[in-house]
Amino acid sequence: MTQRTLPLGQRLHWLSLFILANSVLALLAGLKFFGWMPWPYSFWGWSYLLTALPGHYWLLTCLLMLPTCLMALIIPWRWPLLLLTALTASSGMMMLMIDSLVFDQYRFHINAFVIDLLLSDPNGQIISFSIGTWLTAVAVLVGIIGIEIGLAWGLYRHTVQRYATLSNTSDPKATRSTARWHLVAFLLLLSSHLIHLVADARFIQDVTRQPRFYPLMFATTAQSFMEKHGWLDTEARDRQAKLQSDQGAHDLAYPKTALECRPNANPPNILIIILDSWRGDSLSASISPNIQRFSDQYGWTFTQNMSASNNTRGGIFSLMYGLPPLYWHVMMNNTIPSQFVTTLQQQNYDLGIFASAKLNKPEFDRTVFASVPDLRMTSQGDSPSERDAQLTQDWLKWLSSQQSSAKQKPFFGFLFYDAPHGFDYPDDAPAPFQPAWSEVNYLKLNNNTDPTGFINRYRNAIHFDDQLVGQVLSDLEKRGLRENTWVIITGDHGQEFNDLKQNYWGHNSNFSRYQLHTPMIIAAPGHTPNQLDQLSSHLDVVPTLMTEALNCQNPASDYSLGHNMLSPDYHRDNLMFGSYLAYGMAKDSTKLVIDDHGQHTVYDAAYKAKDDQSLPAWTMRLMQQMRQFFKTE
Numbered sequence: 001m002t003q004r005t006l007p008l009g010q011r012l013h014w015l016s017l018f019i020l021a022n023s024v025l026a027l028l029a030g031l032k033f034f035g036w037m038p039w040p041y042s043f044w045g046w047s048y049l050l051t052a053l054p055g056h057y058w059l060l061t062c063l064l065m066l067p068t069c070l071m072a073l074i075i076p077w078r079w080p081l082l083l084l085t086a087l088t089a090s091s092g093m094m095m096l097m098i099d100s101l102v103f104d105q106y107r108f109h110i111n112a113f114v115i116d117l118l119l120s121d122p123n124g125q126i127i128s129f130s131i132g133t134w135l136t137a138v139a140v141l142v143g144i145i146g147i148e149i150g151l152a153w154g155l156y157r158h159t160v161q162r163y164a165t166l167s168n169t170s171d172p173k174a175t176r177s178t179a180r181w182h183l184v185a186f187l188l189l190l191s192s193h194l195i196h197l198v199a200d201a202r203f204i205q206d207v208t209r210q211p212r213f214y215p216l217m218f219a220t221t222a223q224s225f226m227e228k229h230g231w232l233d234t235e236a237r238d239r240q241a242k243l244q245s246d247q248g249a250h251d252l253a254y255p256k257t258a259l260e261c262r263p264n265a266n267p268p269n270i271l272i273i274i275l276d277s278w279r280g281d282s283l284s285a286s287i288s289p290n291i292q293r294f295s296d297q298y299g300w301t302f303t304q305n306m307s308a309s310n311n312t313r314g315g316i317f318s319l320m321y322g323l324p325p326l327y328w329h330v331m332m333n334n335t336i337p338s339q340f341v342t343t344l345q346q347q348n349y350d351l352g353i354f355a356s357a358k359l360n361k362p363e364f365d366r367t368v369f370a371s372v373p374d375l376r377m378t379s380q381g382d383s384p385s386e387r388d389a390q391l392t393q394d395w396l397k398w399l400s401s402q403q404s405s406a407k408q409k410p411f412f413g414f415l416f417y418d419a420p421h422g423f424d425y426p427d428d429a430p431a432p433f434q435p436a437w438s439e440v441n442y443l444k445l446n447n448n449t450d451p452t453g454f455i456n457r458y459r460n461a462i463h464f465d466d467q468l469v470g471q472v473l474s475d476l477e478k479r480g481l482r483e484n485t486w487v488i489i490t491g492d493h494g495q496e497f498n499d500l501k502q503n504y505w506g507h508n509s510n511f512s513r514y515q516l517h518t519p520m521i522i523a524a525p526g527h528t529p530n531q532l533d534q535l536s537s538h539l540d541v542v543p544t545l546m547t548e549a550l551n552c553q554n555p556a557s558d559y560s561l562g563h564n565m566l567s568p569d570y571h572r573d574n575l576m577f578g579s580y581l582a583y584g585m586a587k588d589s590t591k592l593v594i595d596d597h598g599q600h601t602v603y604d605a606a607y608k609a610k611d612d613q614s615l616p617a618w619t620m621r622l623m624q625q626m627r628q629f630f631k632t633e
Contacts, residue, residue: 005076006159014159015072015085016178019058019065021151022089023185026057029093032100033213036502038609045206048195055189056214058182064092082156086148093144099215101443104503109215132441140443193220201226202233205613209599252330254323254629255339255559261552263347268525268549269485270344271413273472274319275465276312276357276421277458277507278491280305280517286432287459290470291489291521298482298523299489302536302565305520307493308577311508313362315492315518315538316416318577320368322542322560324626325578332363337370339559340542343550345371350411352398355379356387356418384422385429385464391415392468396475403479415472417465420495423457425464433459445505451497458495484525486549488541491518500607511577511584511591512607524548524566535572540565561625574618576626585622592616 006014030053040046068081068088075081099110196219199207211219226232280303285292295301308318314325320338321327330336344351351372358378359365369375379394381387395415402411419425423440433456440454469489476482496504496514507515520536522544543556544565556562563570575586584593589605592615602610 004078006078006081006156008073008076010159010163011072011076011081012069013162013178014156015065015069016182017155017159018085018089018152019061020178020181020185021155022065022093022148023054023058023061025093026061026096027054029096029100030057030214033103033215036103037210037213040206040210042204042206044195044199044204045210048192048199048207048210051188051195052192052210052214052217055185055192056217058185059189060216061089061092064088078156082149082152086145086152089152090141090145090148093148094141096215097140097144103213104446132439136441136443196220197222197226198231201231205599209601212595212599252327252334252336252629254327254336255554256629257554257558259339259343259546259552259554259559261343261347261546261550261554264549264551266484267347267349267410269411269413269481270349270545270549271411271415271472271476271485271487272319273413273415273469273487273489274316274417275462275469275489275491276416276418277493277495278420278462278518279494279496279514280491280519282420282459282462283519283521287462288466288469290466290473291519294473294487294489294523295521296529298487298529299521300524300527300530300532300566302520302522303531303533305490305518305536306513306516306538306575306577307491307518308516308538308575310493310511310515310577310579312421312492313580314578316362316364317367318538319490319492319541322539322556322562323629324539324561324576324583326576326583326626327629328367328578330630331367335366335370337372338368338542340546340550341369342371343546343552344412347550348409350402350409352395352402352411352413354391354395354398354414355416356381356384356391357416357421384418384424385426385461388417388419388465388468391417392471395472399475399479403481415469416492417468419461419465420458423454423461425461429460429464429467431460432463433457436460442505445498445503447498447501447503449498455497458497482523485523486525486545487521487523488545489519489521490538490541494518508579510607511579511582511586511593511603516575516577522565527566534570535575536565537562537572537575539576540570540572557628561628574622576622583626585619585626587616587618587622590616592619 040049065085065088068085071084072081075084095110102110196207196211200219200221201223208219211217223232282288283292283295307315308324309315313328317323317325317328317331320340321331322340353359353369353372353376355376356379359369359375360377365375365377379387379391381390392415395413399411399413425431435453436456437453440457473487476485476487493507494513494515494517495507496509496512498505499514500510500512504510504512504515509515518538539560539562541562543560543562546552546559547556547564548566556564561576563572573587577584577586582593582595584591586592591603591607592600593603594600600613600615602613602616604610
């Protein structure tokens with residue numbers, strides 16, 4: 001028991017046991033993902049689950065520990081090898097737990113996009129964590145390391161005792177039982193991939209929908225091989241292909257024809273004000289009194305407005321293009337700006353673009369504002385509320401300078417506030433909603449969390465931004481600009497506080513109304529206040545402004561998928577939306593969501609997956625409408 005080194009055979013036996021033990025731990029931790037997966041309903045579905053679950057986590061553990069096994073060939077000393085093994089396993093277990101937390105709230109795994117988002121956000125402008133969150137994470141990590149060291153030490157003692165009872169330290173009896181378990185795990189892994197290969201060829205959704213619930217799962221497919229041998233369900237394949245989101249660098253017909261926009265004799269100013277993560281029920285006299293007052297006096301209020309995305313990238317994109325996020329990548333890859341922005345430039349508008357968070361993450365500098373020279377990329381400040389305050393002051397100075405210019409040109413303003421997204425407001429700011437959390441600890445959020453304090457903190461952040469927006473609106477009034485200025489006030493997307501009771505917190509995790517519904521106020525010169533309780537969309541803002549404010553003669557269908565919201569016959573009976581990893585459509589209280597693999601899910605009005613997953617009758621018609629700006633020849 002006092003030996004400081006282990007012979008090679010014992011080292012490998014000990015590591016073999018350690019890998020098996022950690023495979024079980026990983027499997028148990030991985031069960032957390034299945035809280036959100038519909039249970040299988042067929043023989044194929046259950047067969048895949050019972051083989052993939054143990055096989056996949058065994059494979060992940062083997063891959064994680066492979067470098068340690070190689071090091072064990074040259075490191076005979078007890079403690080260096082124990083610590084290396086325990087720390088390696090701890091890092092893997094910690095990543096698995098972090099991934100499960102991400103999946104809990106967003107329903108996708110840590111991926112290249114999330115990592116890029118974190119690495120490019122050193123100041124916490126996009127994602128911020130409280131001190132409590134960091135302390136909890138450190139405590140969990142220390143606990144995991146302690147467990148792994150204890151496990152490694154216990155298995156080490158077991159190995160030494162086991163070999164001490166054998167006369168030959170290389171006796172195969174010592175490793176035979178562990179080898180059998182590894183063989184069983186390998187056969188389960190192989191079986192799961194064979195099952196998926198067949199299910200993919202036969203389009204058995206009870207199987208093919210499961211891999212997304214496994215981290216780092218690359219399920220086997222071989223459709224070309226299966227088709228060659230006549231084993232592919234070609235009819236099902238053709239149906240699925242029509243749903244597949246094609247986001248490559250396609251040629252675009254955007255706009256379909258050249259725009260004919262004639263500047264008005266007295267061109268109006270246009271001001272768009274956006275509050276990040278502003279959910280639809282947060283426009284009120286108590287939460288946002290200045291905006292509510294302005295809406296009551298001058299605005300058309302659209303009470304059922306839906307963003308075309310559950311995240312900032314898609315929300316701003318759809319608002320400024322009049323197109324769903326399906327077109328994001330082709331616009332970015334080809335640096336194609338919004339036709340709305342280029343029309344403003346052609347009509348000689350001064351552009352004042354002021355955002356709290358960075359405009360290059362997401363890449364609005366390569367999409368919406370790609371044609372804008374010397375773009376102001378961000379605001380100064382150490383917190384969202386500080387940057388929002390700075391944004392407001394910079395805008396007021398810019399507008400003062402613009403109005404003092406000898407050349408009286410119309411202006412376009414874009415003010416993008418961020419405090420609600422960061423749940424942030426200054427310590428000395430009014431905080432009328434109590435009790436409110438002092439900080440947000442994401443690690444403590446679960447399906448049983450009381451959201452009251454969280455929601456109150458969110459409302460206080462909106463209340464803070466409302467004061468800043470009030471300064472902007474008051475300044476317009478004092479300068480005599482309001483009567484000839486279009487003012488649009490909205491959010492980029494909604495915000496959920498476990499409203500569905502499915503442990504969804506925040507946004508970018510589903511397409512329920514809580515993550516899509518945003519306030520929409522349009523104050524238009526010459527129009528009296530109005531309230532519309534019918535469905536509207538972010539896709540409709542650009543067609544409204546292009547037609548009414550910029551005097552474009554083209555039908556809206558030449559450059560967008562929206563409609564003029566002020567038209568007497570305005571009517572919308574469907575929605576189109578998208579996120580980073582999925583897109584979808586909605587009509588008649590039914591939502592159809594297609595993921596990045598082409599797998600679809602049909603949801604009811606309560607955002608619960610329907611028992612009948614047949615495609616709605618309107619699917620192909622809306623698909624054709626959504627994709628009409630992609631060239632077909």
